[in-house]
Amino acid sequence: MSDYAKDVLVSADWVEDHSEEFQSDDPDYRLAEVDVDTELYEEDGHAPGAIGFNWETDLQDQTTRDILSEADFEDLLGSHGITEDSTVVLYGDNSNWFAAYTYWQFKYYGHDDVRLMDGGRDYWVENDYPLTDEEPDFSAQEYNASGPRESIRAYREDVDNAIDRGVPLVDVRSPEEFSGEILAPPGLQETAQRGGHIPGAQNISWAAVTNDDGTFKDAEEIEELYAEEGIDGEGTTVAYCRIGERSSVAWFALHELLGYEDTINYDGSWTEWGNLVGAPVETGEADD
DSSP states (O other): OTTSSSSOEEOHHHHHHTHHHHHSSSTTEEEEEEESSSHHHHHTOBSTTEEEEEHHHHSEETTTTEEOOHHHHHHHHHHTTOOTTOEEEEEEHHHHHHHHHHHHHHHHTTOOSEEEETTHHHHHHHTTOOOBOOOOOOOOOOOOOOOOOGGGBOOHHHHHHHHHHTOOEEEOSOHHHHHTSOSSSTTSOOOOSSOSBOTTOEEOOGGGGBOTTSOBOOHHHHHHHHHTTTOSSSSOEEEEOSSSHHHHHHHIIIIIISOOTTEEEOTTHHHHHTTOTTOOOBOSOOOO
């Protein structure tokens, strides 16, 4: 994995080799599975030593539909035996959708040594790595965040400015969501009143950066994919989706794997934009 700009991916083999450290009460290493809920983690098992995070209830403020406050983030991590010096490895369902979002949130609050397990939960299960139903109970620690690092996050006003300045906007949703034909992937909650996309956005699926087994493509392939759409790391790029999780995969690929430092994640995404009164919206398919 040396062709990536940053050492932020670990293999399933690496995680298995460090299983003893992940199960230790010592806070140096922590492993966490992050899913949209914890049903798979609890009922089907998980990697030994893995903490189970419910993306919706553990990693978001349900009143504001926002990421955790700094204090709540510190409380969550400290309660699971994580310190700001811990090496934290994240993995999850849907090719790491929610793990990538959590990785981005860790970086937002200044955690330096956080990584993704390449391929996520499906790769771990399908390749017969060990599973357990034992849930770890680590001694609580004091966690002190050093963020927030606003340079990796986009807000509504940043998107307004991006439209005005012609800054690249990457919509990583399906073509049907992008066109406005549907409001959410089949079976998932519709979170917006209107369908379509932000004016000027390009539709580059989050899945374009991953292989069939959920692992990330190599750096050269990812670089070529975005270069074909005029995105080469020069200037700002804004990624968005429906609720911020799929766009976190694109942000991870651009910002972390390619080292395009001026890539920002609009985590409000279509849930915010598609509900704003008066916000500009385009419909229809992407231009060829």
